[in-house]
Amino acid sequence: MEFAPLSSWFPNNSNWNTEKKPLFIAGPCSAETPEQLMETCLEIAKNDKVQVLRAGIWKPRTRPNNFEGVGKVGLEWLLDVKKATGKLITTEVAKPEHVEEALKHEVDILWIGARSVVNPFTMQEIADSLKGVDVPVIVKNPINPDVALWMGGIERIYQAGINKMAALHRGFSSYGNTKYRNEPMWQLAIELKSKLPSLPLLCDPSHIGGKRELIYPISQKAMDLNYEGLMIETHRDPNEAWSDASQQVTPQRLAEILDKLVVRTGNLETLEKAGLSDKLENLRTQIDKIDREVVENFVARLELVKQLGDYKRENNLPIFQLERWQKVFESRPEWAETMDINPDFVSAIFKLIHDESIRIQTERKEDF
Structure with a gap:
């Protein structure tokens, strides 16, 4: 359209x-x-x-x-x-x-x-x-x-x-x-x-x-x-x-x-004409690098989640554990506050991470 x-x-x-x-x-x-x-x-x-x-x-x-x-x-x-x-x-x-x-x-x-x-x-x-x-x-x-x-x-x-x-x-x-x-x-x-x-x-x-x-x-x-x-x-x-x-x-x-x-x-064309676009691109490159590291850390975390799910099944433990869930959602915003980051933002991120962790653990198939 x-x-x-x-x-x-x-x-x-x-x-x-x-x-x-x-x-x-x-x-x-x-x-x-x-x-x-x-x-x-x-x-x-x-x-x-x-x-x-x-x-x-x-x-x-x-x-x-x-x-x-x-x-x-x-x-x-x-x-x-x-x-x-x-x-x-x-x-x-x-x-x-x-x-x-x-x-x-x-x-x-x-x-x-x-x-x-x-x-x-x-x-x-x-x-x-x-x-x-x-x-x-x-x-x-x-x-x-x-x-x-x-x-x-x-x-x-x-x-x-x-x-x-x-x-x-x-x-x-x-x-x-x-x-x-x-x-x-x-x-x-x-x-x-x-x-x-x-x-x-x-x-x-x-x-x-x-x-x-x-x-x-x-x-x-x-x-x-x-x-x-x-x-x-x-x-x-x-x-x-x-x-x-x-x-x-x-x-x-x-x-x-x-x-x-x-x-x-302002726009990018104006910045380029003024020779000021290099700093913008440099900052974006740094952000891209950190974003990739964040994704790599997500991959590493979710691999541990898979291992955790296997361990729970092997020992007949339920996937969802209330005490652990409460600890995660209390500690992460507290960490955020000490680092001067919006705790609500961090809570929202870890809510998504926790939902994905539960999904991975519940969808893991046992070998027959």
């Missing part, structure tokens, strides 16, 4: 992307009243760095009797915002009727939310409604941490004839409490990008963080990872917002965040 660049989303007379810079989308989580939407967007539009204004019109909620959006009347307000600011506008669609109404009200960009992407039937219905239409579509990651499901949603829209697309990383549901509303699991977004390299990748720090104080650091990490843009929820008075109040910022705070961001514009 080959996707169009973000610059193709904009009218020919637009000066956006005359140089490499991110796509910034901002606006309230929900359109609440004509005044709230217009006032918020007029303030945001003063910032030339923001190219697209957003607002939720239909809001899928986990439980009924919560605010579920103002409905299609909000599209009229959004169109007024477009006329008043000259900016492009975007909203979420969750079914064919939404697509029809959004296009009727001159919505420039559609996005599909996590709750829709998780359902292939819904994605196919939306895809069918987009056939023959030339409109950019942003596909959020599904709630589940499942790259195949995310890719499947993107493929359905692409097969409908849409090549102006982007993936929006908004984090994933996970067990346990973390500082995030939705665990970022950055490696999954990177995996998607590696599979679909021409697909623009955007980040939604509002939904990942869930708290406005986390929006800047998440945004900066996205820039460091070479994401091509951000969608940040912005409200004239976030504390009074009708939905997701804690993760919205004021237009003034949005401007501060965007001004503070460091955008990584």
Whole structure:
């Protein structure tokens, strides 16, 4: 699949992307009243760095009797915002009727939310409604941490004839409490990008963080990872917002965040021209050497695991030994801390190693 660049989303007379810079989308989580939407967007539009204004019109909620959006009347307000600011506008669609109404009200960009992407039937219905239409579509990651499901949603829209697309990383549901509303699991977004390299990748720090104080650091990490843009929820008075109040910022705070961001514009070609690429290659060579040694040590360890499994069988011992398992998972993170390495990282590695050790021991065949 080959996707169009973000610059193709904009009218020919637009000066956006005359140089490499991110796509910034901002606006309230929900359109609440004509005044709230217009006032918020007029303030945001003063910032030339923001190219697209957003607002939720239909809001899928986990439980009924919560605010579920103002409905299609909000599209009229959004169109007024477009006329008043000259900016492009975007909203979420969750079914064919939404697509029809959004296009009727001159919505420039559609996005599909996590709750829709998780359902292939819904994605196919939306895809069918987009056939023959030339409109950019942003596909959020599904709630589940499942790259195949995310890719499947993107493929359905692409097969409908849409090549102006982007993936929006908004984090994933996970067990346990973390500082995030939705665990970022950055490696999954990177995996998607590696599979679909021409697909623009955007980040939604509002939904990942869930708290406005986390929006800047998440945004900066996205820039460091070479994401091509951000969608940040912005409200004239976030504390009074009708939905997701804690993760919205004021237009003034949005401007501060965007001004503070460091955008990584360097590339290998620039380094080579400046004669600075040798150090990069030298460091990579050293990493490759150490990685090979790590793999060789894995081989040596797993050979010992095989011998251990044989010994346990010969002496009628069970493969899994709780005390040993507990000792490994207590000692390795402790070693990591003494060496100033993230203990959670080391725990995750040894969990994988232990799983492979159990697999090898249980799959060893006895001679008959």
